Amino acid sequence: MDDPVSAKLTINKKKYAIDIAYRGSHIRDFQKKSYQLSFYKPSMYRNAKEVHLNAEFKxxxxxxxxxxxxxxxEIGCLSPESRFVFxxxxGKNEGVxxxxxxxxxxxxxNRQLPKGSLYYAVDGDANFSLMSNLDKEVKKSLKLGYEKKYGTGEDDERLQELILAINTISREEFEHEIVKYVNVDKYLRWLAGVIFTQNFDGFVHNYALYRNGETGLFEVIPWDYDATWGRDVNGEIxxxxxxxxxxxxxxTARILDVKTFRTQYKNLLEDVLNxxxxxxxxKxxxxxxxDLIRLYVQKDPYQKxxxxxxxxxPAFIMAYIEARGNYIRSQLGMLD
Incomplete structure (x- = not known):
C-alpha cells in the first residue's frame, strides 16, 4: 500500500498528528517495515515536515x-542528518x-542554502546518459530516472540541459564547459564517498540532485547507504x-577523462585515506x-x-576499512 494513513505519534510525551506510509520497494516485504512520516499538527518536528524511519533490517x-x-x-558533501530512535x-516494540x-x-x-531544485534518483535511468540503463535504448525523456521533490517546470528544463551537456560537450571542451553545469569539486567528494563506502548502486540510484539556485550548479546528495562498509543489499559479505x-x-567517466579532474580526485582520495x-x-x-544502541537492540524483536x-x-567494519583502504591505495596509480 502506497497511500499514507492518519496516525497519532508521541515523542517524549509530545503528541503529533501525522500521516504514515511504508517506504522503499523491496524492503517493504521484510518483517520489519520502514516508514515515511509527514507532520501536519503541529506541521513541523525538529524543523522538518517529513522524516524517514529506516528499519536497517538487512x-x-x-x-x-x-x-x-x-x-x-565529514569529507565535504551535503548529507542528511540522522539519529537512532526506538x-x-x-504499544508493541518495533525496535531500533x-x-x-x-x-x-x-x-x-536548515542549512541556509540557496533555494534550488531537488530531484530523487529513483531507478537505474538516473545514469547521466542518453541511453536507458533499464532497456538499453535511447531514452524517450531526459527526465527518466528522476522524481522531482522540489522545483518548477523550468527546473525540469535545467535538468534535461545537464544530461544533454554531459553527453554532447566535446572532449576538447569538456573541462571548461562542464563547470558551468556541475560543481566538480563537490561531485568528486561524492564520488569518493561512494568509492570508500563501496555502495555499488550509488552511481545510478541512491542519490538526490540539488541545483543551487544562485550558482546554477548541480551537486549530489547520498541516500540509502545501508548496503555499504563490506556488506551488500542482502547483508552478505x-x-x-x-x-x-x-x-x-x-x-563520472567523462570527468575522470580530464587529467586535471583525475589528479584532483587522486589527491582527494589520498587526503581522505590519511x-x-x-x-x-x-574506530x-x-x-x-x-555502544549507544546496544541496550535498545536487545529489546528489538527482530534483532535481539x-x-x-x-x-x-564493529570489528568486521574496521577490517573492511583496513582492507578497502589498502585496495584503494594500490589502485591510485590508475589515476595518473
Whole structure:
C-alpha cells in the first residue's frame, strides 16, 4: 500500500498528528517495515515536515547508513542528518530505527542554502546518459530516472540541459564547459564517498540532485547507504575490491577523462585515506555508535536473537576499512 494513513505519534510525551506510509520497494516485504512520516499538527518536528524511519533490517550492525551519512558530511558533501530512535506501534516494540532527514526544501533552509531544485534518483535511468540503463535504448525523456521533490517546470528544463551537456560537450571542451553545469569539486567528494563506502548502486540510484539556485550548479546528495562498509543489499559479505575506484556512470567517466579532474580526485582520495578513512580515526566513532544502541537492540524483536553477530560487526567494519583502504591505495596509480 502506497497511500499514507492518519496516525497519532508521541515523542517524549509530545503528541503529533501525522500521516504514515511504508517506504522503499523491496524492503517493504521484510518483517520489519520502514516508514515515511509527514507532520501536519503541529506541521513541523525538529524543523522538518517529513522524516524517514529506516528499519536497517538487512544490516546486522544497524550502523552502516548513519556511518555513511556522517562520513559523507565529514569529507565535504551535503548529507542528511540522522539519529537512532526506538519505535513502538500501538504499544508493541518495533525496535531500533534510523530517523533520516528528508531531502526537501527544509533540508536547504536548515542549512541556509540557496533555494534550488531537488530531484530523487529513483531507478537505474538516473545514469547521466542518453541511453536507458533499464532497456538499453535511447531514452524517450531526459527526465527518466528522476522524481522531482522540489522545483518548477523550468527546473525540469535545467535538468534535461545537464544530461544533454554531459553527453554532447566535446572532449576538447569538456573541462571548461562542464563547470558551468556541475560543481566538480563537490561531485568528486561524492564520488569518493561512494568509492570508500563501496555502495555499488550509488552511481545510478541512491542519490538526490540539488541545483543551487544562485550558482546554477548541480551537486549530489547520498541516500540509502545501508548496503555499504563490506556488506551488500542482502547483508552478505562484499569483497573489498568489488568496486573499482574509477566508479561508473557517464558523468563520472567523462570527468575522470580530464587529467586535471583525475589528479584532483587522486589527491582527494589520498587526503581522505590519511585523515578520515582509516581505523584509528573511525574506530572510536564506530564503537561509540555501537555502544549507544546496544541496550535498545536487545529489546528489538527482530534483532535481539542476533546479538552475537551485532557485537562482531564493529570489528568486521574496521577490517573492511583496513582492507578497502589498502585496495584503494594500490589502485591510485590508475589515476595518473
Amino acid at each position: 544490516d546486522p550492525s544497524m550502523l552502516r547508513n548513519k556511518l555513511s551519512f556522517d562520513f559523507f558530511n 519505535l513502538k506501534i500501538n 530505527y534510523l530517523e533520516i532527514e528528508s531531502v526537501d526544501e527544509r533540508f536547504l533552509l 562484499m569483497r573489498e575490491d568489488y568496486l573499482r575506484i574509477e566508479g561508473f556512470n557517464t558523468l 585523515s578520515t578513512f582509516n581505523v584509528s580515526y573511525m 572510536p566513532k564506530i564503537q561509540e555508535m555501537h 536473537d542476533n546479538m552475537a553477530v551485532f557485537d562482531e560487526e
